[in-house]
Amino acid sequence: MKKITWNNPNKMHFESLHKTFNSQTNVISTGNCVVNTQYSSYIRGYKETECNGLVYPEGHLQNYDLEIFSLRSDIRNYIREKLSGRESGILYWFFYHSKGKRVTIGYILTTAKHFLIKKWYTLYSEKAASALDECCKYVCIEVQKEEV
Numbered sequence: 001m002k003k004i005t006w007n008n009p010n011k012m013h014f015e016s017l018h019k020t021f022n023s024q025t026n027v028i029s030t031g032n033c034v035v036n037t038q039y040s041s042y043i044r045g046y047k048e049t050e051c052n053g054l055v056y057p058e059g060h061l062q063n064y065d066l067e068i069f070s071l072r073s074d075i076r077n078y079i080r081e082k083l084s085g086r087e088s089g090i091l092y093w094f095f096y097h098s099k100g101k102r103v104t105i106g107y108i109l110t111t112a113k114h115f116l117i118k119k120w121y122t123l124y125s126e127k128a129a130s131a132l133d134e135c136c137k138y139v140c141i142e143v144q145k146e147e148v
Contacts, residue, residue, distance in 0.1 A: 001030070001114065002137040017130035021096045021105065028138040030114060031090060040092040040139070041065060042112065046084045069093055070104065075120055079109060088112045094135050106132040108139060116140040 004027070005013045014025045025037045033040045043065045049056050062083065066076060069091060083089050092108040105128040109117040119136060121129055 001139070001141055004028070004138065014134065016127070016134040018096075018105070018127040020098065021094075021128075021131040024096050028135050030139050037096055038092060038094055038135070039068070040090060041068065042088050043079060043083055043091050044088045045086040046080060047086045048088065066091075069107075071107070075107060078118065082109065082117055089117060090114070090139075092135070092139055094132060108132070108136055110140055114139065114141045 007013050010026060012025065012027045014022050014028065016022055021037060025035075027033075027035050028038055029035070029040075031040065032042060044061045046059050046062050048061050049058055051061055059080075062080065066079065070093075071079075079089070079091065089112060090110045092110070093104065094106055094108070095102045095104045097103070104122045106122050107120045109119075111117060116136065119132060121132055123129075
């Protein structure tokens with residue numbers, strides 16, 4: 001993962017082609033996080049049924065974890081498919097604010113150990129893709145691909 005450097009104690013250095021996202025980003029962090037341009041949370045596996053000493057039906061806890069995210073059905077279904085066992089993952093939602101509204105640039109799904117599973121670009125521009133790709137460097141462990 002890319003190491004954070006700080007412009008000042010309240011603002012990390014973040015550089016992408018998306019100047020609005022850059023200026024609004026105060027920090028990008030792993031795990032459960034609620035900040036200016038990121039919301040992220042652990043998503044429990046479908047078969048995870050126990051929480052705080054209580055037992056729930058399969059899928060109940062995962063559905064609870066996913067409720068806060070504004071997800072298209074194809075993204076939600078993909079997450080359910082990938083986290084269909086007991087293994088949990090982390091879902092990252094990246095956005096910026098424009099004219100009082102939240103504008104989503106994309107989502108990143110990782111394993112609980114921070115290995116990338118999938119990225120979804122929701123704004124189809126070079127600037128937004130640049131910002132999401134840069135975010136990925138801070139929340140995912142880079143895996144070196146073998147050359148063929």
